[in-house]
Amino acid sequence: xxxxxxxxxxxxxxxxxxxxxxxxxxxxxxxxxxxxxxxxxxxxxxxxxxxxxxxxxxxxxxxxxxxxxxxxxxxxxxxxxxxxxxxxxxxxxxxxxxxxxxxxxxxxxxxxxxxxxxxxxxxxxxxxxxxxxxxx
Numbered sequence: 001x002x003x004x005x006x007x008x009x010x011x012x013x014x015x016x017x018x019x020x021x022x023x024x025x026x027x028x029x030x031x032x033x034x035x036x037x038x039x040x041x042x043x044x045x046x047x048x049x050x051x052x053x054x055x056x057x058x059x060x061x062x063x064x065x066x067x068x069x070x071x072x073x074x075x076x077x078x079x080x081x082x083x084x085x086x087x088x089x090x091x092x093x094x095x096x097x098x099x100x101x102x103x104x105x106x107x108x109x110x111x112x113x114x115x116x117x118x119x120x121x122x123x124x125x126x127x128x129x130x131x132x133x134x135x136x
């Protein structure tokens with residue numbers, strides 16, 4: 001799988017945005033998924049959104065959780081819609097792997113706030129599962 005990705009960096013060289021295109025500094029999925037936490041910085045979002053985004057790094061590669069479980073993890077068990085809205089605004093997909101959050105019934109859900117991007121979400125999940133030998 002080859003995803004066309006690019007990143008935007010701040011003055012300090014930290015990644016502040018990831019794009020699914022080649023309009024900025026080109027990079028690869030493989031390079032982004034192994035970055036340490038100090039390689040990026042959140043420059044926007046509410047406290048709730050940032051809490052959701054940072055929790056994403058605690059979902060193991062190749063697995064998924066539901067929007068409901070994410071809401072519970074961030075201490076707002078009735079906020080699954082707010083979780084979905086936060087994920088739709090994730091500035092750092094892949095680094096903060098929002099693709100690992102799906103609907104409670106196991107269906108894929110949207111990606112980056114758009115149902116038409118579900119193919120990207122599924123490709124990333126398939127790639128991760130193949131990398132670790134999972135068949136979920």
